[in-house]
Amino acid sequence: NAGVTQTPxxxxxxxxxxxxxxxxxxxxxxxxxWYRQDPGMGLRLIHYSVGAGxxxxxxxxxxxxxxxxxxxxxPLRLLSAAPSQTSVYFCxxxxxxxxxxxxxxxxxxxxxxx
Amino acid sequence: GESVGLHLPTLSVQxxxxxxxxxxxxxxxxxxxxxxxxxxxxxxxxxxxxxSNMDKRQGQRVTVLLNKTVKHLSLQIAATQPGDSxxxxxxxxxxxxFYFGTGTSLTVIP
Numbered sequence: 001n002a003g004v005t006q007t008p009x010x011x012x013x014x015x016x017x018x019x020x021x022x023x024x025x026x027x028x029x030x031x032x033x034w035y036r037q038d039p040g041m042g043l044r045l046i047h048y049s050v051g052a053g054x055x056x057x058x059x060x061x062x063x064x065x066x067x068x069x070x071x072x073x074x075p076l077r078l079l080s081a082a083p084s085q086t087s088v089y090f091c092x093x094x095x096x097x098x099x100x101x102x103x104x105x106x107x108x109x110x111x112x113x114x
Numbered sequence: 115g116e117s118v119g120l121h122l123p124t125l126s127v128q129x130x131x132x133x134x135x136x137x138x139x140x141x142x143x144x145x146x147x148x149x150x151x152x153x154x155x156x157x158x159x160x161x162x163x164x165x166s167n168m169d170k171r172q173g174q175r176v177t178v179l180l181n182k183t184v185k186h187l188s189l190q191i192a193a194t195q196p197g198d199s200x201x202x203x204x205x206x207x208x209x210x211x212f213y214f215g216t217g218t219s220l221t222v223i224p
Binding site: 004035040041042043044045048058059090092102103104105106107108 | 148155156157158159160203205211212213214215216217
């Protein structure tokens with residue numbers, strides 16, 4: 001059971017480039033989400049999905065797109081990378097919408113935009 | 115957004131002692147509270163959660179206390195071990211969104 005798998009682990013982008021961060025889970029979880037983690041700040045929610053075909057914005061959605069075509073996958077797209085998007089990105093999944101019960105996090109993607 | 119803060123950014127304890135990590139939250143309407151542990155280079159790992167209709171919940175070596183009157187959450191770790199060294203985050207939220215604190219770094223001294 002792999003849990004939540006994120007790829008790549010590290011990425012360097014030039015300003016203006018686009019890329020997709022991949023996230024896959026094999027636990028048949030309905031709820032998936034993307035967070036970014038910056039030094040001195042807690043995790044901030046970017047986008048989330050409550051099931052295939054359904055996504056919504058979190059606290060800091062600007063500059064990012066998501067889609068959820070399958071239960072397993074929840075990719076995060078950076079449309080035109082900016083230095084302000086330099087961060088560590090975490091994907092998470094859980095059984096349900098609410099926080100009761102475990103949320104499983106991936107290992108993170110460390111993104112640097114130069 | 116919500117404000118979730120931790121009283122102490124760092125905490126050092128002797129191995130075998132009990133640890134207490136505190137967290138203040140601002141939204142009295144939050145339904146759920148979670149504690150996560152994050153080791154260096156890894157993603158957050160769920161420790162324990164508590165609903166707003168409870169004031170205490172115990173797990174294996176951990177206890178979470180919720181004081182809604184003063185909007186305060188704490189995590190108690192019994193008999194702290196070197197493997198407990200990590201950053202601990204509290205999070206508060208409702209159905210869809212959680213707001214995380216900045217974290218407390220716990221160092222266990224052998």
